Amino acid sequence: xxxxxxxxxxxxxxxxxxxxxxxxxxxxxxxxxxxxxxxxxxxxxxxxxxxxxxxxxxxxxxxxxxxxxxxxxxxxxxxxxxxxxxxxxxxxxxxxxxxxxxxxxxxxxxxxxxxxxxxxxxxxxxxxxxxxxxxxxxxxxxxxxxxxxxxxxxxxxxxxxxxxxxxxxxxxxxxxxxxxxxxxxxxxxxxxxxxxxxxxxxxxxx
Numbered sequence: 001x002x003x004x005x006x007x008x009x010x011x012x013x014x015x016x017x018x019x020x021x022x023x024x025x026x027x028x029x030x031x032x033x034x035x036x037x038x039x040x041x042x043x044x045x046x047x048x049x050x051x052x053x054x055x056x057x058x059x060x061x062x063x064x065x066x067x068x069x070x071x072x073x074x075x076x077x078x079x080x081x082x083x084x085x086x087x088x089x090x091x092x093x094x095x096x097x098x099x100x101x102x103x104x105x106x107x108x109x110x111x112x113x114x115x116x117x118x119x120x121x122x123x124x125x126x127x128x129x130x131x132x133x134x135x136x137x138x139x140x141x142x143x144x145x146x147x148x149x150x151x152x153x154x155x156x157x158x159x160x161x162x163x164x165x166x167x168x169x170x171x172x173x174x175x176x177x178x179x180x181x182x183x184x185x186x187x188x189x190x191x192x193x194x195x196x197x198x199x200x201x202x203x204x205x206x
Contacts, residue, residue, distance in 0.1 A: 036149045041193070043154035046185035048103035052153065054082060057106055057184070060147055067143040069136040070117035076140040079109040079170040089169055094181050095160035104156075104183035108144075109166050111176040112137040130177070137179050144182065154187040 031039070057080055069075060081090045082105070090107045091098050101107065118125055118132030128135075145155045163178040172178060 031150055036146055040145060040149040041154065041187070041191040042156050043187045043191060044100040044156060045188040046101065046103040046154070046183070047188045050186040051105045052184060056151065057082065060144065060151060063147045064140055064143045067140040069139065070132050073116040075112040075116040075133045076137045077111045077113065077176060079111070079172065081107040081109070086169070090166070090181060093162040093165050094158050097156070097158050097160055101156060101183040103188070104185035106184035108182045108184060109170060109172070109178065110137060110141055110180045110182060111172060111178050113176050115175065133177065134179065141180065141182065148184060152186070153184055156183045158183070
């Protein structure tokens with residue numbers, strides 16, 4: 001009787017291990033960092049049938065908080081349009097990109113607080129001044145688009161935008177500079193990879 005019991009228990013464990021291995025094989029693997037870099041594109045056509053939840057956007061922007069900034073001042077702020085009303089309003093404020101991002105389920109306004117990056121004890125540290133705020137904003141946005149791609153999303157950073165109207169729409173404080181609107185969604189088609197300059201054109205070794 002004991003032999004039968006132990007035999008049954010062993011078979012059950014083997015069965016569980018087999019199921020676990022199958023689940024591991026079927027589970028989607030996370031892309032490598034190189035895959036994220038090479039597959040990221042500026043996407044101008046989105047799949048209207050695929051949505052993104054607020055929880056997913058929160059996960060994305062939580063990761064973005066790890067981006068470096070001047071003395072950890074974290075000057076970048078984000079305003080997320082995810083409701084139908086806000087999406088339609090922002091679509092009217094991105095110039096010629098309106099039709100290109102019409103099916104994106106999320107639009108994100110990126111800003112930075114002036115007087116933080118590039119300053120120490122309220123004094124400008126060097127000639128770049130608030131340019132460091134724009135620099136830090138770019139770093140945060142870089143984290144955003146790469147993390148988005150790692151999560152299977154696609155993005156487009158848009159510099160064509162009506163800053164004044166966006167400020168009014170989201171009650172953005174006067175001490176923040178509106179930098180860009182970033183679309184977030186799923187690509188409807190695979191864009192071609194653009195050509196890049198030769199490395200020696202942009203890099204000098206000494």
